[in-house]
Amino acid sequence: MPVCGVAVSAATYAIDKLYDYSIPEPLIPAVKVGCRVLVPFGRGNKKVEGMVLVLRPEAYSAQRLKPVTEVLDEEPVLDATQIKLGIWLREHLYCTFFDCLRLMLPSGLWFQRKETYTLVQQPILSLSQPLQEIMDLFSEDVPERTVEEIRRFTNGRCTGVMLSQLEAEGYLVYHSNIKQKTLDKTERILSLAIDPAEAMQKASRARTPAQMDVVSLLSDGCSMSQKEVLYMTGISESALRGMVRKGILEQSSIETLRVPDYSMIEQIPAPVLSNEQEQAYQGIRQLLDSGKPEAALLFGVTGSGKTQIYLKLIDNVLSQGRSAIMLVPEIGLTPQFIRLFVGRFGDTVSVLHSALSAGERYDSWKKIRSGRARVVIGTRSAVFAPVRDLGLIVLDEEQDSAYKSEQSPRYHARDVAKRRVQQENAVLVLGSATPSIESYYGAQQGRYPMFTLRERYQGAALPQVTIADIRGESRAGWTYTIGQTLYEALQENLERGEQSILFLNRRGNSRVIGCSMCGWVPECPSCSTTLTYHSVSGRAMCHFCGASIEISGLCPVCYSPHLFTECPGTQKVEEELHAILPKARVLRMDADTTSKKGSHHHLLEIFAKGRADILLGTQMVAKGLDFDHVTLVGVLDADQSLFAQDYRAKERTFSLITQVVGRAGRRGKQGRAIIQTYNPDHPVLLCAARQDYEQFYADEIESRQALLMPPVEQMLMLTGTGENESDVLAALLRLKQRILSLMEGQFSDFHYPVLGPSPASVVRVMGRYRYHLILRCPDNKRRRQLISGVLIEFSKDNKNRGVSLFADLNPDTL
Numbered sequence: 067m068p069v070c071g072v073a074v075s076a077a078t079y080a081i082d083k084l085y086d087y088s089i090p091e092p093l094i095p096a097v098k099v100g101c102r103v104l105v106p107f108g109r110g111n112k113k114v115e116g117m118v119l120v121l122r123p124e125a126y127s128a129q130r131l132k133p134v135t136e137v138l139d140e141e142p143v144l145d146a147t148q149i150k151l152g153i154w155l156r157e158h159l160y161c162t163f164f165d166c167l168r169l170m171l172p173s174g175l176w177f178q179r180k181e182t183y184t185l186v187q188q189p190i191l192s193l194s195q196p197l198q199e200i201m202d203l204f205s206e207d208v209p210e211r212t213v214e215e216i217r218r219f220t221n222g223r224c225t226g227v228m229l230s231q232l233e234a235e236g237y238l239v240y241h242s243n244i245k246q247k248t249l250d251k252t253e254r255i256l257s258l259a260i261d262p263a264e265a266m267q268k269a270s271r272a273r274t275p276a277q278m279d280v281v282s283l284l285s286d287g288c289s290m291s292q293k294e295v296l297y298m299t300g301i302s303e304s305a306l307r308g309m310v311r312k313g314i315l316e317q318s319s320i321e322t323l324r325v326p327d328y329s330m331i332e333q334i335p336a337p338v339l340s341n342e343q344e345q346a347y348q349g350i351r352q353l354l355d356s357g358k359p360e361a362a363l364l365f366g367v368t369g370s371g372k373t374q375i376y377l378k379l380i381d382n383v384l385s386q387g388r389s390a391i392m393l394v395p396e397i398g399l400t401p402q403f404i405r406l407f408v409g410r411f412g413d414t415v416s417v418l419h420s421a422l423s424a425g426e427r428y429d430s431w432k433k434i435r436s437g438r439a440r441v442v443i444g445t446r447s448a449v450f451a452p453v454r455d456l457g458l459i460v461l462d463e464e465q466d467s468a469y470k471s472e473q474s475p476r477y478h479a480r481d482v483a484k485r486r487v488q489q490e491n492a493v494l495v496l497g498s499a500t501p502s503i504e505s506y507y508g509a510q511q512g513r514y515p516m517f518t519l520r521e522r523y524q525g526a527a528l529p530q531v532t533i534a535d536i537r538g539e540s541r542a543g544w545t546y547t548i549g550q551t552l553y554e555a556l557q558e559n560l561e562r563g564e565q566s567i568l569f570l571n572r573r574g575n576s577r578v579i580g581c582s583m584c585g586w587v588p589e590c591p592s593c594s595t596t597l598t599y600h601s602v603s604g605r606a607m608c609h610f611c612g613a614s615i616e617i618s619g620l621c622p623v624c625y626s627p628h629l630f631t632e633c634p635g636t637q638k639v640e641e642e643l644h645a646i647l648p649k650a651r652v653l654r655m656d657a658d659t660t661s662k663k664g665s666h667h668h669l670l671e672i673f674a675k676g677r678a679d680i681l682l683g684t685q686m687v688a689k690g691l692d693f694d695h696v697t698l699v700g701v702l703d704a705d706q707s708l709f710a711q712d713y714r715a716k717e718r719t720f721s722l723i724t725q726v727v728g729r730a731g732r733r734g735k736q737g738r739a740i741i742q743t744y745n746p747d748h749p750v751l752l753c754a755a756r757q758d759y760e761q762f763y764a765d766e767i768e769s770r771q772a773l774l775m776p777p778v779e780q781m782l783m784l785t786g787t788g789e790n791e792s793d794v795l796a797a798l799l800r801l802k803q804r805i806l807s808l809m810e811g812q813f814s815d816f817h818y819p820v821l822g823p824s825p826a827s828v829v830r831v832m833g834r835y836r837y838h839l840i841l842r843c844p845d846n847k848r849r850r851q852l853i854s855g856v857l858i859e860f861s862k863d864n865k866n867r868g869v870s871l872f873a874d875l876n877p878d879t880l
């Protein structure tokens with residue numbers, strides 16, 4: 067009897083392995099490695115999804131195996147190389163086979179299952195109480211129930227075994243309906259139905275500004291999706307329908323092109339590379355020609371033209387009939403950037419990013435897999451793109467933390483890329499003006515070659531940086547966030563008609579509310595955080611779990627009406643700018659103004675066209691932007707991220723500041739940057755001001771060496787979470803003891819300190835406490851054996867009930 071080994075979706079880490087199933091005669095031709103199947107699993111023989119990983123055509127098995135129920139794919143959705151990668155991921159990320167394999171598939175390809183039970187007949191004999199409870203849910207009026215409903219109505223008392231028993235007795239019959247997620251293909255499009263002037267007249271009769279906004283938005287004859295119109299104008303859907311009824315707007319429906327058509331885009335000719343660029347290009351090309359797997363670091367100052375090198379390398383790869391993957395951090399994927407690639411490679415380009423719908427993703431995946439797309443540009447998960455004949459992977463801004471997944475499987479795109487080029491004989495290029503300490507260390511250790519670009523393209527000078535000590539200014543009675551030095555520079559720039567970028571070094575964008583009488587501030591009941599005030603809804607909301615409370619205008623504790631709200635940083639600075647530079651056209655870019663799809667691109671477009679003088683924003687403005695007329699960059703609060711309790715805080719600050727400063731003066735004109743700080747003598751800021759990466763690296767690696775932090779030593783973090791704080795702590799203490807005793811005995815060759823338990827920086831999220839253990843030890847087979855063993859043991863131990871545990875290698879933040 068032929069047998070197949072299946073990675074089963076329902077298996078938890080503790081019981082994860084390849085499960086053997088027999089293949090019934092009629093299914094033999096259909097079962098192939100890399101196809102998904104439906105198999106019975108567990109004691110209840112619930113039908114679950116799985117993926118065939120091995121076939122043993124003539125296997126003999128002593129025990130009776132359960133048979134495969136159904137084959138879900140006609141052709142394999144994963145090939146042998148991808149399966150190999152999945153198995154490697156599983157070993158390194160401590161996840162199940164299925165979770166690792168699923169990473170490589172677009173969600174549109176996943177299945178949605180509806181499992182139901184239908185009444186056949188009510189039992190004549192009396193049943194045990196729990197079984198009767200289930201049968202009571204069925205009647206002639208309600209003959210069908212989903213499994214989910216049954217579980218909910220019985221408060222979880224119903225088990226798979228009970229249901230199978232009722233099925234075996236002939237009272238109920240089971241159906242499972244599985245289908246690939248269906249996908250929306252059309253979109254509603256709006257345009258003006260009449261002449262703009264006439265439309266404006268009609269709209270103004272409604273006396274609502276929103277309707278007039280809609281008309282002016284569409285007045286240049288363009289059409290726009292309804293979604294965009296809703297977002298840009300804030301009008302309501304019913305008001306839009308009204309405008310259609312009145313004949314102001316015309317509505318049509320188009321099939322959305324789920325893969326954009328790039329074939330008509332105008333070609334951009336390849337520029338001639340500078341000497342420095344040419345040398346780096348030739349060096350990496352030799353690696354490509356070697357036909358061996360290689361990795362290289364491309365270390366080039368901001369504006370040195372790394373992108374042109376990537377483009378030419380991709381040219382080379384394509385001419386060999388191979389494919390390339392170009393990875394960028396989410397916010398680096400600007401329209402300008404995409405245009406460069408599309409202009410060069412036309413319709414062989416496929417862009418993958420998180421704002422794509424499931425359908426778009428699915429269609430891109432098909433285009434890539436078929437070999438029609440040979441250049442993939444995308445964010446983190448594009449590292450799994452199923453390109454034909456991989457030749458090159460580029461990680462631009464390779465130090466960016468967006469490359470690390472914060473959800474299970476917690477992979478780092480750089481590690482996956484390294485593994486892929488090894489498996490597929492390709493070349494990996496890590497590009498950056500401020501490489502991660504890991505990558506630079508690797509190059510220093512001779513693990514891979516480094517190519518350096520010391521000059522900006524066409525010799526444009528790096529910006530002149532001034533460190534502005536704002537301590538003195540506030541003492542002198544200057545109360546604005548924008549210090550005097552920066553203010554004067556902004557004014558000069560405005561007079562000269564040149565653009566400026568202002569960078570607020572903050573992650574979130576929170577508006578605090580509180581009572582100025584009793585000091586009350588709203589806190590989240592389930593997370594250790596304060597709530598953020600949203601004036602639109604009049605509610606204070608938790609950014610971790612989404613819980614919110616209404617703010618009525620009175621303090622809930624002392625009933626005083628004196629509530630204060632403090633503006634989010636960017637909004638406050640925007641108001642300030644209007645006050646001190648009333649003529650400046652300011653564009654604010656932060657989490658608030660860019661929450662909708664496309665708005666980020668839209669704002670950048672406005673700025674690129676020179677329709678604003680100052681671009682003000684959070685980290686989104688720091689990286690990758692390339693504008694012609696920006697000659698001034700201001701960093702408003704350089705210190706913000708410097709003192710975070712995190713071993714990467716300095717690295718991140720240095721990188722951010724260097725990146726943002728590097729936005730100035732990229733086209734000949736001398737750029738300036740002003741860094742405002744309360745710590746004008748801080749070595750990290752001094753290095754960033756000189757854009758002296760080497761010095762920064764030298765200092766940083768010394769302290770990592772002293773503290774045995776990555777990259778000198780690898781770090782593994784074990785996080786326990788649970789609702790009961792003392793349970794979490796006790797479980798982690800037991801775990802620590804267990805690891806230590808294993809290191810005494812069976813793993814005596816593997817002896818390293820275990821630190822903790824220590825609380826996570828936000829200790830409680832969604833009602834769950836989070837504590838860490840930290841191991842600093844090399845990542846090798848012994849470590850993986852040890853950790854995988856204790857993880858499994860942990861989940862099987864009843865004492866740990868209510869506490870879950872996961873492992874994370876070299877976490878990006880603590």
Ligand SMILES: Nc1ncnc2c1ncn2[C@@H]1O[C@H](COP(=O)(O)OP(=O)(O)OP(=O)(O)O)[C@@H](O)[C@H]1O
Pocket residue numbers: 337338339340343366367368369370371372373374498499523689690691692728732
């Ligand atoms: N060989 C070239 N010919 C013409 N223009 C070039 C060339 N190299 C670079 N440039 C131009 O110089 C500018 C800076 O290049 P690019 O954006 O690639 O720099 P970068 O190294 O990626 O910088 P950053 O790290 O700051 O993003 C771009 O506008 C680019 O078009």
Ligand SMILES: [Zn+2]
Pocket residue numbers: 590591592593608609610611612613832
């Ligand atoms: Zn919360």
